[in-house]
Amino acid sequence: MQQDTTKTSPTVTVLMSAYGVDAFLHQAVESVLxxxxxxxxxLIIDDASPQDIATELKCYGDLRMKIVRNEYNLGLTRSLNKGLQMACGRYIARMDADDISLPQRLKIQVNYMEKHPEIGLLGGQADCIDxxxxxxxxxxxxTDELLLRWLLLFINPFWHSSIMLRASVLKLIGGYNNCVRYAQDYDLWHRLAPHTRFAQLCEPVILYRIQGKSITSSCGREQEAIALNIIRNALQILKCNDMVDDDIRGVREILINLPACHANEKSIKIMCSSIGMFAKFHKLTFDHELAIKNYAKKKMHVFLRNNQISLDKSKDSGI
Structure with missing residues (x-):
């Protein structure tokens, strides 16, 4: 159905960068429309796809859809920044070309942002699909903001394609960092952290596609190297300067529940120490610090059980 959109300043800009045309792209587009x-x-940025995306999507005939084709491949980060410069909405809703937005996603997120003007970044839950x-x-x-901020020290607690951002806050920090090729969302959250409040909805807003061709799967090593650099910089602010990369990897394995390659008793103690440093830096109450410790403790026990590591090793961890 063709929409009559004479309004020059929509409330939301849904921003997608795409390379190539397949069934997943059509499903993603339809879920937004x-x-x-x-x-x-x-706003769809065609990152110099072999097929012209505008031609392929012409069948939808929806005037809300604007497709801009790059003359040459810019990559995800630069394509997103190009889109941000063109965006007219007060809010930016990110969307990936192989995910699906649930029907009420935008309504739920806009309502939340309108009621909470202090929030600059709003995430949502995801159901993962094949x-x-x-x-x-x-x-x-x-969903607790302080817990999200502590987790952000080591992992990304937000689904990129579930995010709604306040455009004014993005403008304040200049959007994505063009120098960061992968993990650009993780870098953005860290740069946003000093300037705005975070929130996360308890309900799912997207279906997240798990597939071998995703950036996370195909460029895992480079993405991890970038993430480690972001983490080191964040930990230095808290004066956690004694962690080497394998220590950080160990904590990440515990929090994401990965196979134990680097995690050990030292990782558990370091995780606990980081909570104390975080609590001191942000002047948390005892109850807030305890809530983060309890979350970390649950993650630790799940990790130890799944990797068949004796729980006795963590008895002096301090968690």
Missing amino acids: CQDYEDFEF GDGNIVFQERHP
Whole structure:
């Protein structure tokens, strides 16, 4: 159905960068165009795809959709920044070309942002799907802001394609860092952290596609190296200067529940120490610090059990 969008300043800009045309792209596009909320523009950056995306998507005939083609491949970070410069919305809703936005996503997120003007970054939960659209597992990230900020020291607690951002806050920091090729979202959250409040919805807003061709899968080593650099810089602010990369990897394994390659008793003690440093830096109350410790303790026990590591090794961890 063709929409009549004469309004020059939509409330939301849905921003997607795409390379190539496949069934996943069509599903992603349709999930945006079929939102219950209608006051948006859908800005798609065609990153010099072999097929012209505008031609392929012409069949939808929806005037809310604007497709801009790069003359040559810029990569995700620069394409997103190009889109941000063109965006007209007060809010920026990120969308990946192989994920699916649930029908009420924009309505839920806009309502939340309108009621909470102090929030600059709003995430949501995700149900993870395979290539056929079957739900593989349901991932639920924390919703408490202080816990999210502590987790951000080591891992990314937000799904990039679930995020809604306040455009004014993005403008303040200049958008994504063009020098960061991968983990650009993780870098952005860290740069946003001093300037705005974070929030995370308890309900799912997207279906997140797990597939071998994703950036996370194909460029894992380079992405991890960038993430480690971001983490080291964040830990230095807290004066946690005694962690080497393998220590950081160990804590990440515990929090993400990965196979134990670097995690050991020292990792658990370091994780606990980071909570204390974080609590001191942010002047947390006892109850807030305890809540983070309890979360870390649960993660630790799940990790130890799944890796068949004796719980006795953690008895003096301090958690």
